Structures are given as C-alpha cells and as structure tokens.
Amino acid sequence: MKAFDYARAATPADAIGTDARIIAGGTNLLDLMKLQVETPARLIDINHVGLDGVERDGEGLRIGALVRNSDLAAHPAVRQDWPLLSRAILAGASPQLRNRATTGGNLMQRTRCYYFYDVDAPCNKRVPGSGCGAIGGVNRIHAILGASDHCIATYPGDMAVALSALDAVVEVEGPGGRREIAATDFHRLPGDRPDLDTELQPGEMILSVRLPAPLGGRQIYRKVRDRRSYAFALVSVAAVVTMRAGRMDRVRLAFGNVAHKPWRAPAAERMLTGQAPSPELFARAAEAVLEGARGQGHNDFKIPLLRRTLAAVLAEAVQETE
C-alpha cells in the first residue's frame, strides 16, 4: 500500500470539495489500495459525519449515505415496501462485509475486471490510454451490452441494480451545491472515458439515496453466479411486476453484471405492460433487452443466460397470490 495521510471528517462539509479520497466502509477502497490499483495521497474518513439514518420522505424513504448494507436490508420499511432492495443487498458479498459496507460506498464500488486489478496489465480504466487487456483476453465476466472499444468492464454491484429498477434518486453535494442524479443515470457507459465510472464529479459526496413511493406487486432479485453465495453475479435480474385483471400493469426491469452500469430495459417494460403473460411474450421481451448485445468470446454464454433468467423471473413474478 502506498503511504497516505489520514483525517477524520466531523461533518459532511469536511469531506466536500477536498482532494482527499473519501473512505466509508473501506471494503472496496482498501482492497484496491493494498494492490496499488488505488493510490490516494489523502484519505478522509466519513464514518462519523452522521448520514446514517433511514427516514420517511413523503411516501418514500431517504437513506443516508453511511447506512450500512446490513441495516438497510433489515430495515422494517424496506423489507415491507421495497423488498427488491433487501433481496438485492442480501444477495451481495458476505454478512461481515455488509456490516461495514455503506450505501454510498456500495454505489461507488469499482469493477472486478481482472486486468483492472492487475497493475502489470494494460487497462484504460486504471491507466487511460494503456489499452484494454480484456478485449481479446479473458473476459468471462465482462459486458454484453453498452461496451466500447476502450472498455468492456461491468459494474459488479447488486444494490444499485435494485435502485435502478425502483427509480431511486442519488442526492449529492459538491462545492457548487447540492444536486440529484437519477439512479438510472448515476453510472456511465465507458465510451472513450472508461476511467469515469459514475456522474459524480471530483469534490462531490453522496449524501443520501431517495426511494420514491412503493410500487407493490411481486419483487424478485435473481442472481446467477458460480457459487450459491459470496460471489459476484454473472447475470442478475431485478423485476417488479404488478398485475391487474390477468395483465401486467406495472413492469420494472433492470439487469446486473451485463454492462458498465445497471441496465434498465424500457423497451421491454413497455412491451410487457398491459399484456397477458405468455412464454412467447417473455421471449420477445428478452430480445428487446438484448438488442445490440454482443459477446466477447468467453462471456457469450451471458446472452442465453439472460434470456433464460428473465423468462424464469417473469414466470414467477406474474403468479398471483393475493
């Protein structure tokens, strides 16, 4: 690990507009610092600035950036009204990690691309202009949607996939003031700037995440991976489906680990809305999600895997219980 200066922030203002790197749970940043993938000169510890509560916000909820993943997943209101979010968080990492990991840090976690982690390999995300080891290399975990010639990495997290499906809003503050970023827009596509993961600007800090009113219906987070627990997704599907008179009424779909950001699928959502469920329709919806999808070799399997996982999730989601 490279040497750094350490300071504790007493209030969010201490961490906003500085060139020091924010450290929250530390579960991603310290991992990367040990490998010298990240080499910040200064750390600012935000564990004591507050922002650790979950409050009612009209019909919605405001979640502080320092709320730990385990507290958020176990929060009674989240379990009751936004179960998709509980499910997605509980599918990620391990209990020990979730006890430390924060809402803000989880959103900001970096890719698990092997070449990004290997400081001896070329990687445009780590060292802009150095090339991409994964294109033509080992790319089993990489993107099938929205990739570029510069980077084919995926955003690896689970929580943000649920936040995207739930139309959450990320509240941030920088030296120029506060602003809101839709969760669906928070992460970027790589384009020719894969070094930028998100829309967060230097000096800005995440203060909270807002959930709009509950959607109800069936909420499913299905994560497909190499082992049953404590592993990142190969493909994940977040779905919210409400039914009315045998037809799908409200449909929200987001996919994890298929792109550089959680992948919302508005065309597929429109195609399903107002329709009676059928396997043929689900298959067409999958094709709509996969429009423009391209495998990189080792990850070609993600295309049929997404198709089948979506079909299974939708079949489960439209079963009416109440």
Next chain:
Amino acid sequence: MDVTLTVNGTPHVLEIDDPRVSLLDALRQRLDLTGTKKGCDHGQCGACTVIVNGRRINSCLTLAVMHEGDEITTIEGIGTPGDLAPLQQAFIRHDGFQCGYCTPGQIMSATAMLEELRQGWPSQVTGDLGSPALSDDEIRERMSGNLCRCSCYPNIVDAIREVAGKAAEGAA
C-alpha cells in the same frame, strides 16, 4: 496519532504513526492477539472476523485508525482453554475443524450470526423477509463469509445447529 481500542474489555492506547496498519495487523502485531487469523487479507475468506461494537466484520479491510473508541471482541475474548464457550465446545464435539486456521473466524462469525438471527435479520435464503427461522440452509448462507480450506462445512453446520437449538430452547 493515538488510537484507543477496547479489546476484550481492556482499553489499549496505540500510537499509530503510519495509518496503513489494518485492524487485523494491529491486533496481531501490536497487541499480540494472534488468535485472529490472516487468510487472504482481501475480505474473501473470513479468517480475520472480529466483532466490533457488536457487529462481525473483516478486520483485514479496515484501518486501525478508523476504530477510535470502538469495542472489539476477538477469539481470545470468547473463551479460554480452561473455560471454552459453548460454540467452541460444540466445534470440538462435532469435529468442526481439521487444521483449525479458519476456526477463530468461524467461531466469531457464528457468535455474531446467532445474535443477528435473534434480532430477526433476514438473509438471502429467508422465504418471508419478515420472519427468518433457523434452518440448515440459513446457517449455511449466514456462514458463507467464512471459508474452510479443509472443508469441514457439514460439521461446522452441526456444531452451530446444536448451539442455536440450545439457545432457542433456553429462550422458550
């Protein structure tokens, strides 16, 4: 920078000149509490699990300087050779280890896990998020942050089930 850590009930003031020291290294190298093990040093194995302010965490992925004033419990605070905790006895009875390297982490994790379950926290395998109940699936999922290279998993589950069952009987 001085950092006060209360470890197993005893306050220690550590002078930390270089903030790079992890909580794990501070426990092992500065306080000679070598029961807590370093497996991967990257959050991937659970050997370094300790309980901080009542919560189990990986001590390898956190800095000692981030724990000013915190209450830390390590395996040395759970039981001693002459006075083993029920989980430690159950691990011995059920042959829950071979080399023993992962065992302190397993015991710390299981200790906190039973408390999480008591508080009604759900897990990935909980059917109804509102009311988790003990089962072998729940034990396996909730212990998935602790790897065992000797693969003593079935016996670890047996040991935890026994202690959890006794705790439930005691509460009823």
